[in-house]
Amino acid sequence: MRRSRPFWRLTPAERRVWDAYPSGAWVDLRTGDPETDDPAKGSTWGRHRTVRAEVVAALMLGANPAGPGQVAGLRLAGARIAGELNLSDASLTTKLHLHNCHLPGIVSLTDSTAKGLRFRGCDIYRIRAARCTVDGLLELDACTVRAGVWLDNAHITGQLRLARATLNAPVPLGASESDKEDVRRPFSEAERRERGWDQDHWALWAGGLTVDGGAFCRDLRTNGGLRMIGARFNSGLYLERAVIKGTGKHAIYADHMQASSAELSAGFTAEGTVRLRGARVAGVLSFDRAVLSAPGRCLHLSHMQVDELILTPASVSGRVNLGYSRIGVLLDSPGAYPGGVELNGLTFESLRGGTPLAERLSWLGRDPAGYRPQPYEQLAAWYRRIGHDADARAVLLAKQRARRATLDMPGRVGGYALDVAVGYGHRAWLAGVWFGLLLAVGTVVFTLNPPAQVGLDERRVFHSFPYTLDLLVPVSVFEQRAAWEPVGWTQWLANILIASGWILATALIAGATRLLRPQQN
Template sequence: MRRSRPFRRLTAAERRVWDAYPSGAWVDLRSGDPGADDPAKGASWGRARTVRAEVIAALMLGANPPEPGQVAGLRLAGAHVPGNLDLSDAALTTKLHLLNCHLPGIVSLTDTTAKGVRFRGCDIYRLRAARCTIDGMLELDDCTIRAGLRLDNAHITGQLRLARTVLHPPDPDGGASESYLENARRPFTDAEKRERGWDQNQWALWAGGLTVDGGAFCRDLRAQGGLRMIGARFNSGLYLQRAVIENEGGHAVYADHLQASSIEFSGGFTAVGTVRLRGARVGGVLSFDKAVLSAPGSERCLHLSHMQVDELILRPTSMSGEVNLGYSRIGVLLDAAGSYPAAVRLNGFTVESLRGGMTLADRLSWLARDPEGYRPHPYEQLATWYRRIGHDQEARAVLLAKQRARRATLGVAGRTGGYVLDVAVGYGHRAWLAGVWFGLLLVAGTVVFTLYPPSQVGLDERRVFHAFPYTLDLLVPVSVFEQRAAWEPVGWTQWLANVLIASGWILATALIAGATRVLRPQAG
């Protein structure tokens, strides 16, 4: 026998819903006029389309048991649902499906266990589902949620759907004021934010610790506030193509230690505010292909430090603000010369493979953008990669650039010595320069001493002067031909002789240092 209704009076719409619940039949209260059926206008729909939230809650909690041989469920379209729909701490055994409904109160699924919850095209003031467990799908496609969505520590075994959903942060005043509801669809100005007492981070989505097994599909999402997903797990991926997240001066996405099989911030994804994924683990692709990233009011637009990612696609349409890739481990990095802003932090960054066609000059420009100045590790990492793929010449060029960048951090003496080594042998990475300098000095000395021969030191025996071996003996640190002691330059050629002797020692020292790897020409 069907249980009696726990309400003294039900509207005609509520009676239809009550009677349809045991068989799971749809109740459609829509008029068929798209303009009149807009859920944002639901407050004006009147008694004929009103179903109280307490009636829905009573049905979901078992007030009207299912019919034998039928699958019960609440399926309702086009209703105005006043009041708070409180299903907290409940164990729901039937599905809840609302379509194009207006819910001006709070929907609470906190600590709830449910089979599946679907709100499609609804206008909802606030939805709280912290620590809930949904054995199926949580769908909020095409909805407008005006005062924040909470999914912290929730577990969804199916899909999470937020396609084309519009999210706004909670009203800092704590209530559903008319002015707040009227303005919730448009961005707030900085003056309005200050007047309302907002801090820099207003969260439209609060989902720390969320676990989604079946994929989170958030394409075309619009959020006037940040997405906070610290420690969240998306076992089948997170997809935010064409989503627009605005939280100027704060974080558009705050997802430290997030874990996912793949993440798509791509295809026109737009973030106004910092995207932070510090310590994230992505087993597949993390893509920023054709994204638009900016962080007005904040120095950093992309914080990707300490991550582990199989493949990072960093090819945004535009990116303004600092990028931090420090101490991250990337399998494959696909980027482009125009991908990066003026400031890029790469200290501790490691990568297995670089793709994208960036030239050596582009890569060296990339390394030189650290706002804190010279860091040795990025240069060594890039040189290691070039050498691993068989491009030894490029590896030597990177290590030469490393020494030149390091030189700028030294004192006067260090910089002076660095310039000498750079000009002489390219810090050991261009040993052939020593041969060029040696040849030039040998030719110059031979010509000068042929025109201005030195005088013989001892007159007890007759000697014949030859300028070439004499110059060669001056250039070689250890006298080989015994010409240096037998002849003494005269006049200004004494200075030339001293220059040749000093140059010989400098060239020999540089070559020995390079040969013994003091300058590490092959270091990685």
């Protein structure tokens, strides 16, 4: 029995597609000439290569079902799909595979369900697939999308493939007709601002997207940002060698994103801020050999939880924000922070990379907000945990010196005294040096200028060493201080020795308190 067709006339190309659909056979309308078959030139293809979008939609919605023992599917190469391909709210039970096709209208899949959608090497005006469910693969490999891809709150149980694709931010509805005709040319940020398109910066709008099988976006090119707030990539996000040119402030805006791993590495380039505030990465988040640039912050990674962060970019222009993030392992390089780094609230379990202590201290001092105590305490705790007590003390000493710059003049003077005397208690050996020096000076001076005996009822023999030692010790031990009275200018020296003894003792007590307090926590 001949199946009925709901169209009075089908072109030869449409008839081939119609008859091939029940068996899922390929229909190839290409000429074999790469220049002629370029989908970007699809507007020049004639009637013999044109298939109406309504014919494709009718087939996908069951107008020509498969016969017994057949698996239906629409597989088409080298065609111009004329009109808007509207499959919104549909339940598609067969697969759609378009190869090297030209789609000048909108592909609408909003609220639809599908078994698999493959657009490979196609030239597409716009894709709208909000809340779409794809039970399988959604592929846009090597495609060019002229006016944005909408995947907000979509669910893909298989893979999302955007390898070698080119995505552009849309031209707003209020744009002039000439601009709409010129949509195939990407507009720069300055051009978009000049036209008043400041809000239309997103080449990919994918808030709430869930991808179960991995998002493979290697070598992706965009003229516009990626908006992926709350997206979930259960098998990872892979953006190696991708070039994301934000036409607004952000190249990637992905607050609260969740991923098993995320590779923004191996030549990944972002022009604009990469914002992953509050993201959760169960594995590795890598910026190895990435190129990052933005005015202000180029990386906004605050309030994250990540097992391992690899921050070894090839080039960085802008600040990095790591504030209040919890990182298991941090592997970074000194060159990752030329524009400053925000560290307040950051916690980490381990540091990799063999960065010298001096460079770590420089890292702590690059916060644009100035001195914050917590990063110093965190770094010192890590050094102490791995058994590098000397490095931990050096970090805490650097903390006190940085804090001193925030005090008023009396506080600074006292701070300098503690620093010179005992290094704020972290260089207790300095107290011994000062004590020995003062003891030697006092011994020599009082040997040459002995004091007078206070009481004459008994005869005493003066010894300058125990006398000087008794002056330096805050509590008289040898009972020399009360038995002898300095004469002349040596009275000033005696007073200096007494005061110095109290200062050294106070500094040692204060330093020991600071040193022991973190160990009690």
